[in-house]
Amino acid sequence: GENVEQHPSTLSVQEGDSAVIKCTYSDSASNYFPWYKQELGKRPQLIIDIRSNVGEKKDQRIAVTLNKTAKHFSLHITETQPEDSAVYFCAALGMKTSYDKVIFGPGTSLSVIP
Amino acid sequence: KAGVTQTPRYLIKTRGQQVTLSCSPISGHRSVSWYQQTPGQGLQFLFEYFSETQRNKGNFPGRFSGRQFSNSRSEMNVSTLELGDSALYLCASDWGVGVDEQFFGPGTRLTVL
Numbered sequence: 041g042e043n044v045e046q047h048p049s050t051l052s053v054q055e056g057d058s059a060v061i062k063c064t065y066s067d068s069a070s071n072y073f074p075w076y077k078q079e080l081g082k083r084p085q086l087i088i089d090i091r092s093n094v095g096e097k098k099d100q101r102i103a104v105t106l107n108k109t110a111k112h113f114s115l116h117i118t119e120t121q122p123e124d125s126a127v128y129f130c131a132a133l134g135m136k137t138s139y140d141k142v143i144f145g146p147g148t149s150l151s152v153i154p
Numbered sequence: 155k156a157g158v159t160q161t162p163r164y165l166i167k168t169r170g171q172q173v174t175l176s177c178s179p180i181s182g183h184r185s186v187s188w189y190q191q192t193p194g195q196g197l198q199f200l201f202e203y204f205s206e207t208q209r210n211k212g213n214f215p216g217r218f219s220g221r222q223f224s225n226s227r228s229e230m231n232v233s234t235l236e237l238g239d240s241a242l243y244l245c246a247s248d249w250g251v252g253v254d255e256q257f258f259g260p261g262t263r264l265t266v267l
Contacts, residue, residue, distance in 0.1 A: 074255065083244065083258040084197070129197060141210040142187065142256065146196040 042067040044132050046145030053120050054153050061148045063130035064112040070132040073106060073113050076144075079126045087128075088115070120152045156181065158247050158259035166265045172233040175262045177245035179226050183257070185209075185250030186228040188220060191242040191261070200243075203228050204250045232264075240266045 043066040053059050065073075071092035076084040090097045090104045090113065097104050101120075106113040117124055130145040159178045167173050179186050187210075188200040199212035203222035222228045226247070232239055242263050246256035 076258075083260050085258070086255045089255065141199055141202055141212070143199065144189075144197040146194075 042070060042132055042141075042143040044130060044143045044145040046130050046148055048148060049146065050149045050151075052151045052153060055120060055122060057120055059115075059117045059120050059124070059150055059152075061115045061128055061130070061150070062112060063114070063132075063145050064110075065132040065143075066111070067132065068108075068111065072133040073104070074131050074133070075104060075115050076129045076131065077126045078129065078147075084129060117150075120150075122152050122154050125150055125152045158245060158257050160243075160245055160259035160262050162262060163260065164263045164265075166267065167235050168267050169235055169237060171235050172231065173235060173264060175230045175232075175243055175245075175264075177228045177230070177247075177259055179228070179245075179247030180257055183247035183249055184226055185248050186222060186226065187246045187248075187256065188228070188230050189244045189246065190214070191244055192240075197244070200230065235266045237266050240264060 046063045074089035075087050077087045078084040088099050088102050088104050090106050101118045103116040127147045127149050129147045131142050133142045161176045177186055185204045187202040189197045191197050200214055201208055201220050202210040206222045217233045220230045242261045244258050244261045246258045248254050248256045
């Protein structure tokens with residue numbers, strides 16, 4: 041079955057610096073890769089996603105890159121702010137018509153130090 | 155539109171008891187997935203229901219079960235509770251067709267004493 045690995049498990053950066061979180065997946069059929077952010081005591085919320093026909097996607101300070109050949113994708117946060125502190129989960133999803141399920145990575149706890 | 159809701163928000167049970175958790179998806183969403191979240195374990199997939207049928211199942215023992223009603227509301231049941239079942243249980247809903255964003259509920263915090 042699908043397996044998603046995520047690194048690092050914890051990350052501390054100074055405010056204004058960049059943060060990068062990397063994930064690898066095992067199922068070459070995976071074609072949708074969302075990233076969720078979970079602030080302390082709150083529910084996970086989608087912050088950005090990428091589909092397999094795209095190599096990179098940006099949304100303001102957040103970007104995601106996908107390398108299908110190597111089966112890895114990364115989240116990049118630039119100009120980090122204290123409110124970026126949270127746990128970030130990557131995930132991989134196969135086609136729903138084949139009933140593949142969402143597999144989440146173990147999460148990365150990001151701390152942005154003011 | 156209203157988001158995903160879960161009841162109850164907090165629950166305290168003792169070992170051996172059973173518990174039922176409820177999840178109401180976003181209106182129109184037909185897929186409901188359940189996750190167990192514990193510190194250090196991330197989001198562990200329990201199962202997914204679509205149109206009242208279990209479509210996917212994670213690697214949890216048979217003590218964990220669920221069902222979905224015709225209005226897409228879903229319930230999760232855990233029988234013979236163990237201390238290790240203490241966790242935040244999250245449900246998430248989506249349209250269930252194609253690939254799309256999952257919307258999470260606030261979760262039910264279950265404590266087993």
